[in-house]
Amino acid sequence: xxxxxxxxxxxGLMREGAGETWRDYTRHAFVExxxxxxxxxxxxxxYLRQDYVFLVHFSRAWALxxxxxxxxxxxxxxxxxxxxxxxxxxKLHIVVCAEAGISEADLFATPERxxxxxxxxxxxxxxxxxxxxxxxxxxxxxVMGYGEIGARLAxxxxxxxxxxxxxxxxxxxxxxxxxxxxxLLDGALIRRLDEGYDQLPVWSRLCKTxxxxxxxxxxxxxxxxxx
Amino acid sequence: xxxxxxxxxxxGLMREGAGETWRDYTRHAFVExxxxxxxxxxxxxxYLRQDYVFLVHFSRAWALxxxxxxxxxxxxxxxxxxxxxxxxxxKLHIVVCAEAGISEADLFATPERxxxxxxxxxxxxxxxxxxxxxxxxxxxxxVMGYGEIGARLAxxxxxxxxxxxxxxxxxxxxxxxxxxxxxLLDGALIRRLDEGYDQLPVWSRLCKTxxxxxxxxxxxxxxxxxx
Amino acid sequence: xxxxxxxxxxxGLMREGAGETWRDYTRHAFVExxxxxxxxxxxxxxYLRQDYVFLVHFSRAWALxxxxxxxxxxxxxxxxxxxxxxxxxxKLHIVVCAEAGISEADLFATPERxxxxxxxxxxxxxxxxxxxxxxxxxxxxxVMGYGEIGARLAxxxxxxxxxxxxxxxxxxxxxxxxxxxxxLLDGALIRRLDEGYDQLPVWSRLCKTxxxxxxxxxxxxxxxxxx
Amino acid sequence: xxxxxxxxxxxGLMREGAGETWRDYTRHAFVExxxxxxxxxxxxxxYLRQDYVFLVHFSRAWALxxxxxxxxxxxxxxxxxxxxxxxxxxKLHIVVCAEAGISEADLFATPERxxxxxxxxxxxxxxxxxxxxxxxxxxxxxVMGYGEIGARLAxxxxxxxxxxxxxxxxxxxxxxxxxxxxxLLDGALIRRLDEGYDQLPVWSRLCKTxxxxxxxxxxxxxxxxxx
Numbered sequence: 001x002x003x004x005x006x007x008x009x010x011x012g013l014m015r016e017g018a019g020e021t022w023r024d025y026t027r028h029a030f031v032e033x034x035x036x037x038x039x040x041x042x043x044x045x046x047y048l049r050q051d052y053v054f055l056v057h058f059s060r061a062w063a064l065x066x067x068x069x070x071x072x073x074x075x076x077x078x079x080x081x082x083x084x085x086x087x088x089x090x091k092l093h094i095v096v097c098a099e100a101g102i103s104e105a106d107l108f109a110t111p112e113r114x115x116x117x118x119x120x121x122x123x124x125x126x127x128x129x130x131x132x133x134x135x136x137x138x139x140x141x142x143v144m145g146y147g148e149i150g151a152r153l154a155x156x157x158x159x160x161x162x163x164x165x166x167x168x169x170x171x172x173x174x175x176x177x178x179x180x181x182x183x184l185l186d187g188a189l190i191r192r193l194d195e196g197y198d199q200l201p202v203w204s205r206l207c208k209t210x211x212x213x214x215x216x217x218x219x220x221x222x223x224x225x226x227x
Numbered sequence: 228x229x230x231x232x233x234x235x236x237x238x239g240l241m242r243e244g245a246g247e248t249w250r251d252y253t254r255h256a257f258v259e260x261x262x263x264x265x266x267x268x269x270x271x272x273x274y275l276r277q278d279y280v281f282l283v284h285f286s287r288a289w290a291l292x293x294x295x296x297x298x299x300x301x302x303x304x305x306x307x308x309x310x311x312x313x314x315x316x317x318k319l320h321i322v323v324c325a326e327a328g329i330s331e332a333d334l335f336a337t338p339e340r341x342x343x344x345x346x347x348x349x350x351x352x353x354x355x356x357x358x359x360x361x362x363x364x365x366x367x368x369x370v371m372g373y374g375e376i377g378a379r380l381a382x383x384x385x386x387x388x389x390x391x392x393x394x395x396x397x398x399x400x401x402x403x404x405x406x407x408x409x410x411l412l413d414g415a416l417i418r419r420l421d422e423g424y425d426q427l428p429v430w431s432r433l434c435k436t437x438x439x440x441x442x443x444x445x446x447x448x449x450x451x452x453x454x
Numbered sequence: 455x456x457x458x459x460x461x462x463x464x465x466g467l468m469r470e471g472a473g474e475t476w477r478d479y480t481r482h483a484f485v486e487x488x489x490x491x492x493x494x495x496x497x498x499x500x501y502l503r504q505d506y507v508f509l510v511h512f513s514r515a516w517a518l519x520x521x522x523x524x525x526x527x528x529x530x531x532x533x534x535x536x537x538x539x540x541x542x543x544x545k546l547h548i549v550v551c552a553e554a555g556i557s558e559a560d561l562f563a564t565p566e567r568x569x570x571x572x573x574x575x576x577x578x579x580x581x582x583x584x585x586x587x588x589x590x591x592x593x594x595x596x597v598m599g600y601g602e603i604g605a606r607l608a609x610x611x612x613x614x615x616x617x618x619x620x621x622x623x624x625x626x627x628x629x630x631x632x633x634x635x636x637x638l639l640d641g642a643l644i645r646r647l648d649e650g651y652d653q654l655p656v657w658s659r660l661c662k663t664x665x666x667x668x669x670x671x672x673x674x675x676x677x678x679x680x681x
Numbered sequence: 682x683x684x685x686x687x688x689x690x691x692x693g694l695m696r697e698g699a700g701e702t703w704r705d706y707t708r709h710a711f712v713e714x715x716x717x718x719x720x721x722x723x724x725x726x727x728y729l730r731q732d733y734v735f736l737v738h739f740s741r742a743w744a745l746x747x748x749x750x751x752x753x754x755x756x757x758x759x760x761x762x763x764x765x766x767x768x769x770x771x772k773l774h775i776v777v778c779a780e781a782g783i784s785e786a787d788l789f790a791t792p793e794r795x796x797x798x799x800x801x802x803x804x805x806x807x808x809x810x811x812x813x814x815x816x817x818x819x820x821x822x823x824v825m826g827y828g829e830i831g832a833r834l835a836x837x838x839x840x841x842x843x844x845x846x847x848x849x850x851x852x853x854x855x856x857x858x859x860x861x862x863x864x865l866l867d868g869a870l871i872r873r874l875d876e877g878y879d880q881l882p883v884w885s886r887l888c889k890t891x892x893x894x895x896x897x898x899x900x901x902x903x904x905x906x907x908x
Contacts, residue, residue: 060529063532064517064521066513066536068810072562079541082517114342114442115345117349121349125352130812131811199875215341216341290763293747296741302744306764309763355582356522356585419655419659420647420655428646569799571799572799575802578810579805582805
């Protein structure tokens with residue numbers, strides 16, 4: 001998978017460690033359907049609605065990162081992300097859904113699917129039970145996976161059907177967010193565990209957390225295909 | 228569903244509120260397979276292994292109930308349950324699996340299925356984010372559902388294949404646990420919200436928590452059927 | 455104490471319930487020293503430095519309120535406060551201290567006094583162990599107490615020595631924040647417990663939380679007088 | 682301070698790092714008053730009542746250690762301690778206070794002093810925000826400090842006035858608890874960070890947590906002297 005954007009050292013190692021699971025996530029049939037436009041509109045809207053519910057809990061997990069941060073920089077970085085998610089990304093979903101005739105009230109009332117719940121509760125529980133590093137390891141697959149998918153699809157897309165979605169995640173702003181989160185992760189690890197962090201036993205647990213979140217992303221796409 | 232054991236008022240109301248979902252859980256094909264002995268041994272052992280991993284996290288959730296308790300009685304009741312789970316019920320699984328040739332090391336290494344993870348992380352997250360009442364509402368379906376299933380199957384079983392499993396949950400000790408947890412729930416609600424607790428808006432949220440945990444139990448049985 | 459600003463019903467009831475403790479807090483010798491300018495500069499700067507450390511943990515507690523919020527409105531309101539605290543109020547302290555010759559590095563390195571630690575850890579623990587309402591009850595005395603003190607001192611101050619400090623909290627923006635947090639508290643209570651919330655047993659626990667936070671504010675001012 | 686009991690490597694290093702603060706705690710005037718019997722009975726009973734309230738929250742912190750444990754052994758060890766605290770040590774206080782004419786109801790109603798609250802909320806917040814290692818670092822000073830004090834006073838006491846108290850903590854059972862918790866701490870560090878844990882940046886933060894808890898122990902004794 002050469003050519004993937006560089007989001008920092010720790011992310012690179014975790015991504016490599018997740019192996020096939022990472023590929024299953026970033027090359028999922030749902031993603032390929034976005035690329036060539038073959039994804040049914042119904043599946044896309046179903047996904048968007050579930051993703052809205054996802055963002056509610058994902059924002060809560062990022063807010064927990066503010067609580068768990070140990071420096072002003074860590075708190076500021078996490079806080080900026082919470083704001084971006086709650087004020088911007090959630091609004092975007094409201095707009096897209098509104099254009100498709102789904103009212104805001106209707107969007108709010110979306111029943112949460114188990115595949116969706118499994119993912120966010122896993123991330124939140126890791127965040128509550130563990131420290132800042134564990135929480136970032138659970139948050140990274142979503143943030144950076146979408147960045148990697150967006151970047152690839154901007155090159156490879158053969159249809160304009162889902163161009164808006166692709167542009168959001170391929171865009172300079174989102175790509176910068178991915179690099180920022182990658183730098184936050186690198187800094188957090190070095191600050192606590194020094195440069196040799198990937199030689200410590202705790203590293204394998206962080207990688208397992210990353211891989212499990214990646215597996216739950218696969219489940220999320222799969223759910224997207226079955227409205 | 229007359230004839231179900233009486234585990235207290237609040238549980239009765241929540242169970243009624245969960246309607247069909249409660250029935251789907253307590254009358255699941257997996258349960259009926261335990262009753263008439265038609266459940267394949269492979270499925271049962273697969274379930275037992277996943278249930279062992281489940282108990283690890285379920286014990287953690289009960290330990291969280293000790294933290295969230297507000298009286299000595301609440302702390303003592305939750306603490307006794309943690310002990311029972313960690314020292315007794317988990318050992319029971321080790322013994323049964325050992326008899327089936329599954330070593331303890333093997334049992335420990337069981338990979339957690341997403342349906343399993345979804346359930347325990349949901350309960351733990353409710354426990355971390357909410358108060359003692361919310362946590363009990365999330366814990367109740369597992370505790371009392373098994374009590375109700377055990378009591379019914381003790382009467383209705385047409386095969387001795389899974390008699391040991393049935394006897395455990397139909398037994399006087401486990402039935403007493405169900406009544407104790409029911410009384411703990413009733414007491415917690417009255418102590419905080421007074422006798423009219425089921426007329427307050429917060430009650431509908433507690434019932435939703437109970438129902439979601441029940442739905443996740445359905446998913447757990449379903450997983451049991453697909454080793 | 456007629457003439458105190460109106461920050462909503464629940465706050466009014468809690469404030470009344472805290473009785474003498476509320477008076478000890480809002481009429482503390484430290485406050486009167488701000489009013490007539492008799493507070494030694496050294497005490498003020500010592501207070502400012504401790505208050506900076508306080509704000510770090512207070513921001514974390516507000517971030518926890520985002521995690522514990524149950525509606526988009528609750529999350530948004532809490533998130534806006536986190537941002538205000540981390541991006542604005544903490545910067546203000548940095549500026550004032552810099553003018554007094556205290557470098558940012560020096561400010562960061564301020565050793566936390568036990569009276570300071572007691573307060574923030576109490577609030578954070580209430581936030582972790584309890585729900586959104588409990589956390590707001592622990593956060594309210596700081597937010598609204600400063601509003602009430604600022605409003606009174608804007609009228610009664612006989613010296614310009616601490617005019618900047620007074621203006622910050624007497625200002626329209628901060629007064630609006632107090633009314634917003636008051637409305638957030640009122641809304642949270644009604645949404646969960648209905649209009650009769652102050653008749654329920656849980657209400658007395660919320661009031662105890664509010665009163666303990668108020669007592670810890672008294673300790674904080676007292677600490678301010680003993681650099 | 683040669684002659685102090687050996688409770689494991691990590692504890693030894695943390696104790697050494699806490700330097701004078703550790704000495705201020707274990708050689709506090711309150712402790713010397715227990716040794717020569719000069720401590721006023723009133724101060725002792727005041728201390729016992731506050732210590733009862735302390736144990737409520739300290740048990741909750743140990744229950745949190747069950748939640749944060751990552752192996753069956755860690756969960757079991759923490760769970761055994763919770764039980765010991767809730768079922769045994771709290772009962773002991775009830776008995777001693779009853780003999781002094783303090784009823785159980787009276788004991789329960791003891792108003793919590795700020796020095797007491799500061800300590801337990803600090804430990805609980807560390808436990809919620811951090812991982813298993815951080816929580817153990819916050820719990821260790823109380824557990825092992827009492828063991829060290831008990832062991833020394835058993836040798837040096839010149840009065841029988843507080844012999845029962847001394848015997849409890851000098852006794853074989855409590856000394857074993859100290860060694861067990863020391864081994865739990867050593868094991869947790871090695872399991873996550875390998876043998877060189879004390880060379881990593883995270884180690885200095887763990888030591889700071891240990892030292893702060895030790896400082897709060899000093900404050901607790903000081904409070905004991907001022908009923």
